[in-house]
Amino acid sequence: MKTKIFYISTLLATTLTFGSCKNPKTETLAHNATLVETTIEKPTSENKIQVAILLDTSNSMDGLIEQAKSRLWNIVNTLTTLKYQGKSPEIEIGLYEYGNDGLSAEGNYIRQVAPLTTDLDLISEKLFALRTNGGEEYCGAVIQDAVTKLSWKDGNKNMKLVYIAGNEPFNQGNINYKEAIKNALKNDIYVNTIFCGDKQEGIRTFWQDGAITGNGKYFNIDSNQRVQYINTPYDDQITQYNQKINETYVSYGRKGTEKKMNQATQDANAESVSKANYVERSVSKSKQVYKNDSWDLVDKVSEDEKALDNLKKEELPAELKDKSKAEIKTYIAQKSAQREKIQKEISVLAKKRQEYIDTEMKKQKTQDDLGNAIASSIIELGKNKGYSVEK
Missing domain, CATH: 3.40.50.410 (von Willebrand factor, type A domain)
Structure with missing residues (x-):
């Protein structure tokens, strides 16, 4: 499934490719300049x-x-x-x-x-x-x-x-x-x-x-x-978005809490190597190939709209156990929208970052x-x- 998103930016001149969102929609982000069509596609x-x-x-x-x-x-x-x-x-x-x-x-x-x-x-x-x-x-x-x-x-x-x-x-x-x-x-x-x-x-x-x-x-x-590594002017902002994207993950099931903790651990592992490596991981998390439907309800519902109907109360995280099915669906939809917005922001910055790296790489031996x-x-x-x- 593909969704067309239009970005306005003086710095973008080519088509960007992102992950997929569930429902087609068109959105305009005002930046001042050329209209650029962006295709969002799920693997x-x-x-x-x-x-x-x-x-x-x-x-x-x-x-x-x-x-x-x-x-x-x-x-x-x-x-x-x-x-x-x-x-x-x-x-x-x-x-x-x-x-x-x-x-x-x-x-x-x-x-x-x-x-x-x-x-x-x-x-x-x-x-x-x-x-x-x-x-x-x-x-x-x-x-x-x-x-x-x-x-x-x-x-x-x-x-x-x-x-x-x-x-x-x-x-x-x-x-x-x-x-x-x-x-x-x-x-x-x-x-x-x-x-x-x-x-x-x-x-x-x-x-x-x-x-x-x-x-x-x-x-x-x-x-x-x-x-x-080549550090770029976009690294700090990407890492800030990474911290925000982690807040959109909603664990479920027997290993949900453990898996969510492991996500933070792997962030820390990447950062322990270098800041640039941490940024690379953050960019990966903005893409649809980084999927966690085995423990994250947002990804699970994206894969299967009826997933919540088959979920037992004991499989839910503490913050959702006392909510109705309708309230849970609304909560997951909000988290999904938040994640999608953050992923788009990271993806725009990631393209600028890669262009910066490609330019710098030409100046030095690979x-x-x-x-x-x-x-x-x-x-x-x-x-x-x-x-x-x-x-």
Whole structure:
């Protein structure tokens, strides 16, 4: 479903893409200048972009984990720029660790940390909980596990990507990486490799061959380099809106309160990395891919208008337990309207922020880090798959 919104602004000259609202309406915000049409679109489950990130958590990979924490929300925001035949795909991210002595030797020292999921706070939570610890790095084994055990969606219009990052020879272990990757390709899953070290060493130790075999991209990065950020004049205002958007979430169900608390925890985790990372997360929360219908009543009602009719009193938060169904519906509608307004404000600022960053990036050398490797290849692979890019 699409809703057309018109913004007047001297600074906007292109179409902006946001998430969806439930009921079509037209709204005018006065700023003084050119009229700009904005399409608000809800992601469709008809097609998906699924990304599995496989991280080496052996002793030498602390820097890699830090880069992943620093770039998660930037990767999410990059994914939201892709459209398929004009539609926003649903986005799922999965997470694996491998090469950690704390994992089972019989299981090839690999662990599925999180399944392919739309629950982005879960991915953040699990990512921040990762710890490094020695180990044997078996790339073939972790790729095979991700290919066979994650819930990949069939269909040519879906884009399915594996990113594996590490620093030991790619051919270790008793599972042949070529066979594992060929099985991935049979399921239209492209495998991309990120070697943490010298480019030529990565080539010699088969990381490039893994990408070639998987129809993916090969990168090398300095995993010990700290991610460089560009602060912008829009960051403070975006973070203020993020604090307001949190107030629109209404928890329900057995895990509702816990999940809402985790949302605040992941805000704090993002901020602990850097202010810019916190802003990136705030931007992600303005998009419809950041959805929490499993615990938030606003998102739940957006997905299912009759959701409140089937909700038990004990599943409601304290502030709604003594209200009638009509009062609850009004309350949720108000929260939904508040969130939608805040999301639009963030989205306008986010576009200006990205334009500022793009301008500044032209003045300096692009940093080779995990996030940039994934983000740049997502765009290129997406175009090859028939996706368009709308920033």
